[in-house]
Amino acid sequence: MQTFSRRALMGAMTTVGLAAQTAAQAKATPAPLTTASYPLRQVRLKPSPFLTAIEANQRYLLSLESDRFLHNFRAGAGLDPKGKVYGGWEARGIAGHSLGHYLSALSLIYAQTGDVRFRERAAYILAELKTIQAKHGDGYAGGTTVTRDGKEVDGKVVFEEIRKGDIRTKGFDLNGGWVPVYTYHKVFAGALDAHLHAGLADGLSVAQGLGDYFGTIIEGLSDAQVQEILRAEHGGITESYAELYALTGAARWKSLAERLRHKAIVDALAEGRDDLAGKHANTQIPKIVGSARLYELTQNQADAKTALFFFETVTKDHSYAIGGNSEYEHFGKPKQLSARLGQQTCECCNSYNMLRLTRHLYGWSGDAAYFDYFERAHLNHIMAQQDPQTGMFIYFTPLMPSFRRVYSNPTEDFWCCVGSGMESHAKHGESIYWKRGNRTIVNLYYASTLDASEAKLDMDTAFPHGDTVTITVRKAPRELALRVPGWATAATVTVNGKAAGKRDGGYLILTGLKSGDRVDLKLPMPVRVEAIPDDPRLIAFVSGPLVLAADYGPDSQPFDSFDPVAVTDAATPTLTPAGGLHSYTLADQSRPKALMFKPFYAQRHNRSAVYIRHFGQAEWVVEEPKYLAAAEARSELQARTIDVIRLGEQQPETDHAFQGTANTQAISHISDPGRVVQKGYFEFDLATTPGPLVLQVSYSANDRNKDFRLLIDGQLLTSEKLEGPRGPGRNVKTYDLPLPLTRGKAKLRVRFEADKDQWAAVYEARLLRLKAGTA
Ligand SMILES: [Zn+2]
CATH class of the missing domain: 2.60.120.200 (Jelly Rolls)
Incomplete structure (x- = not known):
């Protein structure tokens, strides 16, 4: 039995804790893509919260109708729609982003499960998009609409206006259309995903048509005009052109991707300046994913610096304990989070995009520290996004004490986070297994199998609700690397019952494995306290990989007390085990009653609180009347x-x-x-x-x-x-x-x-x- 500690336990004062290692990387010159994940089609999930989420999403995706998403696309091309337009954002000028996310999600679910019904749907949508593009005759396909002369008309008019140099934006709109380039990108990305994940060749041809149409607009404009367009939210349009270049090798796509860098954002980041305060968070993250992809394809160092610095500053200075960022969809000042705990914290799209960025950066260095962030945001934010009973999604993840989560309606919302949620919950197996040379790497301990030519593994675990992992080797890789999470200071590993392996950075390396070997990993999950960066007395509890939250009771009941607090003269309050892993109580240290703490992500229909204020006994004597007065005022009201x-x-x-x-x-x-x-x-x-x-x-x-x-x-x-x-x-x-x-x-x-x-x-x-x- 070998005990090891990769690095010191993450400090009590860090939010996300990647600090030192990524700061060093930002100055280095990383070689692109040394490490890649195994394709989703080689990974199958076993019964677990992750498989449950995939299954709920499968049911939801199958309940939706492609023809309804395609309504505006067909109408705009002068073709008869085959379905009625959906409600919510689909009926508000931004139709099309959902179709793009839906196409991506269908393709990812097919890759994740092998269920051909999802591939067939993706193929149908691509066939429709080809018909629509042919009708337009110039590669265009879109579902946006815009008002002209008091009437709602097809949104293509906006693109044709900007082609002529008529460009007007206040940041989200473009010539009165609501984020048309953002929406265009989602369809573009959906077509690319259908090619990449479902092996549908039509995906590439639809993407080339979309790239060509918008490309002819950009190519006719000056750099200043292009930068003016980019002031409006435009999603990951840069990334899609970069990906098209990666798939085809055509220099035109590379040049378009480079011209679509939004200089007002990326230049400061490349110089290591955090000017993010006051900026719309999820508008920026996909631009940085674009920078990361460009770096991989061109080795342009400024793109690498942009991506590395952005990741470092967002995870260290702008993220809450659950790994999410933003309040009211915006970044605030660095490390100033304690006054930003409202009901509109942590938009889910942001973590969807941050995890995509993390995959790129990890691929450059293979540094296990990236997975401390990935695991945190995936388990505590993305897994909190979906109600597995209904498959519905939340938009914000409220961190204001006692606030409840609000779930989407299946057909009447279609917010951005419904779209990114469809994708996030289509690919939980995507980042478990990675490959670097002869090394097969396990970064996440999610129950699953890997079936690749050089490695076949069978992973059984109740993680994150169990602290043991058993990997049965069906075909042995030359090297097997097991990530040692930053929180797992006392992790141990055995092969067939005997201590084995040697340390290499954040991994334990096993060699000489053979078929039938049994690898056992024990990951003790101690509880630790993490304070919000700007207030050491505003604390969260984290149990191994899971952020805990106080349970305030079912969300069907009103909250009629004061925000619970912890009162103790100890340096930090102490949780007492209350039966089972991740279940604790503050007992007599909490007011107004004994608080129970459980994993935040799973408190889907509870009012809960991640952050609790800590008072000493003498402080509480002063503060209690104020809290009581506030509660009294509520009941008087x-x-x-x-x-x-x-x-x-x-x-x-x-x-x-x-x-x-x-x-x-x-x-x-x-x-x-x-x-x-x-x-x-x-x-x-x-x-x-x-x-x-x-x-x-x-x-x-x-x-x-x-x-x-x-x-x-x-x-x-x-x-x-x-x-x-x-x-x-x-x-x-x-x-x-x-x-x-x-x-x-x-x-x-x-x-x-x-x-x-x-x-x-x-x-x-x-x-x-x-x-x-x-x-
Ligand atoms: Zn969103």
């Missing part, structure tokens, strides 16, 4: 409430006779649903009682300097600006209602109206008695 509407929720809106113009959309992808104030109006009834009344409205604290009016029964109550500094959470405002507005009425009609689009989120409106007990 309940007592004063006459009527309340939660906007964006179907039943409360129906109950309150809600009406509004079409663009005052419901926000349905976050814990707190809401409505946005846009040009037009929305209105609803609230019940009243006699006496002085107050209207309380909860806005997003992130929305400031807006311009709209509140009316009561057609009379102006106030012109609202929402002034003040932006922040997380809610901005709660109260408006005194003059007695003449309310006297003798059983209900009030409350109306929000604006002359121009404002995008101010309103979560809730509440009618209150002026103070408790007044009637």
Whole structure:
């Protein structure tokens, strides 16, 4: 039996903990692609949370109809649609991104499971896209739409405008179209994935057509004009051109990929500057994946530096314990995370893209430290994204204590994260097994088999819910490398019961294996404390690979207490085992009650908290009254409430006779649903009682300097600006209602109206008695 420790336990103060090793790499000149993953078709998952997720996703993907995703594509080409357009984002100008993700997901699931139904669907979509491209005659195929002269028209018009040098963007739109290049890229990437993962030759020809059409636009514009286009979110368009170059060797695609580098972002990163604060996070990550792919193909050092520095700074300075990043979809200042724990933390697309980036960078060096990040984000964020009962996905991963996860509707949402979720949960076997020369590497301990010509392995484990791994060798590779996770300081390994192997960096290397050998790995999973980078008293608990979270009870129940805290004079609170791996309690160290801690990812229908504030006994004596006062205020509010509407929720809106113009959309992808104030109006009834009344409205604290009016029964109550500094959470405002507005009425009609689009989120409106007990 051999005990080893790859490196010191990750420090208590690090979030993601790749720091020193990647900093050194950023200065080095990595050789591209020394290490590659085994193709998905050679990996099969065994019963595990990963296989369960794949199966749930299979059911969801099969429930969807390709013809509905293709509706706009056919209509735009002058062909009769064969299915009705889906709801949600599919009906809002951005149709097409879902088709692209769907095509990728079908191809990946086919590779992951061998189920031909998924390949057949991918082939059908490609055949349709070929027909659509032929009808356009220039390689174009797209589902976006845009408004021109008050009418919704095919989004190709935007591309033809920019071809002529008419380029207008405020960052997301392009000539009034909602991220058309982003959407175009998703279809492009889907076609490439169908070629790469499902072996469908049509995928390459569809991709070449798409590349050609957009290429002729870019080739006719100046560099300054191209950079102007790139100010609008454009997904991984660079990566797709780079991939097309990799597949065909045609220099034209390389040159297009290089011209599509967004210099305003990548140049600073290549120089090692973190200018990410305030930037939309997931707009940037795919650009960096493009840089990584270009480096692999051209050995351009600036591209490598861009990718390495970005990875280092995002994982070290912008990531939460679960491996995700962003609040309100944006990066903040480096290491400033403690005030950014809202309900809109950790957009799931971001980790989908960060894991793709990680695979590239790992491939250059084979450094096991990359898999400490990969494992963290995959287990604690991606696996938290899907409800395996329904196959539905979340958009944000709320880290604000007590907030619940909100899942997609199968046919009425189609957010970006539904698209990336379809892909993330189609390929859980993708990064388990890797190959470097004669070495077969196991980076993730997910129960599975590998069936390659030079290595056949059978891995049995309950990981991450078990701390032992057994690998039965069916055909022995020359070398077998087992990753020693950063958290596994006391890992041990045996071959046929005897200590074996030697250390090489983050791996234990076994040689001389033969068929039938049994390799046993033990990975003890101690609990450790990780503080958020800018506040040592705001802590998370991590058990081996899994981030734990306090269980606040089922999300069907309201949360009516104060944010739980840990109270102890010890340096850090201590968890006590509560039966089973990853199950702990803070017992009498927590307030207001004994808190149970369980893996965060699996608390899919619980209110939970990853971060807990730690107080000493004397501090708590000072702080407790404030916490109690906050809880008291909440219950007093309940007592004063006459009527309340939660906007964006179907039943409360129906109950309150809600009406509004079409663009005052419901926000349905976050814990707190809401409505946005846009040009037009929305209105609803609230019940009243006699006496002085107050209207309380909860806005997003992130929305400031807006311009709209509140009316009561057609009379102006106030012109609202929402002034003040932006922040997380809610901005709660109260408006005194003059007695003449309310006297003798059983209900009030409350109306929000604006002359121009404002995008101010309103979560809730509440009618209150002026103070408790007044009637
Ligand atoms: Zn997303």
